[in-house]
Amino acid sequence: MKEIIVVKCGGSTLNELSGQFFSSMKLLKENNITPIVVHGGGPEIDRMLNKLEVSCEFVNGLRKTTVEVLEVAEMVLTGKVNKLLVTKLQNAGLSTIGISGCDGGLLLASAIDQDQLGFVGEVKSVNSELLLQLLAIDVVPVIAPIGMDEAGNHLNINADTAAAAVAASIHAKKMIFVTDVDGILKNNQLQKVLSVSEIDEMISEGTIYGGMIPKVKAATKCLKGNIEEVYIINGKSESLMVGGEIVGTKIVASKEPVFSLD
Numbered sequence: 001m002k003e004i005i006v007v008k009c010g011g012s013t014l015n016e017l018s019g020q021f022f023s024s025m026k027l028l029k030e031n032n033i034t035p036i037v038v039h040g041g042g043p044e045i046d047r048m049l050n051k052l053e054v055s056c057e058f059v060n061g062l063r064k065t066t067v068e069v070l071e072v073a074e075m076v077l078t079g080k081v082n083k084l085l086v087t088k089l090q091n092a093g094l095s096t097i098g099i100s101g102c103d104g105g106l107l108l109a110s111a112i113d114q115d116q117l118g119f120v121g122e123v124k125s126v127n128s129e130l131l132l133q134l135l136a137i138d139v140v141p142v143i144a145p146i147g148m149d150e151a152g153n154h155l156n157i158n159a160d161t162a163a164a165a166v167a168a169s170i171h172a173k174k175m176i177f178v179t180d181v182d183g184i185l186k187n188n189q190l191q192k193v194l195s196v197s198e199i200d201e202m203i204s205e206g207t208i209y210g211g212m213i214p215k216v217k218a219a220t221k222c223l224k225g226n227i228e229e230v231y232i233i234n235g236k237s238e239s240l241m242v243g244g245e246i247v248g249t250k251i252v253a254s255k256e257p258v259f260s261l262d
Contacts, residue, residue: 008163011040022092024240040159101147109147121155126169183249
């Protein structure tokens, strides 16, 4: 049985992903690791909103999604961004299919706060059977985070939370957050393994700062259920794997040994 890993590609990194990154995705499969890709697309959405002169605002870090904003977000995420990733993965030798959370009832969602956020959703359930069927025929799903509620309304979903929901639904033990940095550094040295408590300490002392803080916080939030390890890697690096190991920072809930009476 192949291991399944969920790979979340941030919108800010999509145009900078290296050719080696896509080749490394195939290398994952050759190492019996089957990827599922979930992507964002915030910068591309911003560009299209500006081009079409559609106003937008953020509330508590989430994009307030009016009907007009939703139309643009869905167009960009399920169209341009999704098909860009599908094409590059296929060029690297992977069989892929681009889908949104609306397809096959993949992401059943509900509005978080219609008054404050508009059509922004949170995932209520995932059609894991659909994903497993695609993996069974050796197809890599590439998922745009647009979901649908029970009434058929489409909802914009944060890509981090969508990726975490997908990972939990198929009992993945690992997640990869693809960013534009090599991982977490301390004294200019890459930290290969960190616990949540170590990360909290590094934030408090200022070692982790700026744009890295939301990245690591999103990663640590995923450490629940079956997810045991979350990686932060650089999508611009020469290789995602070296010697069968993922290159970057691995985050675990705790480094304490686990004792069992079994």
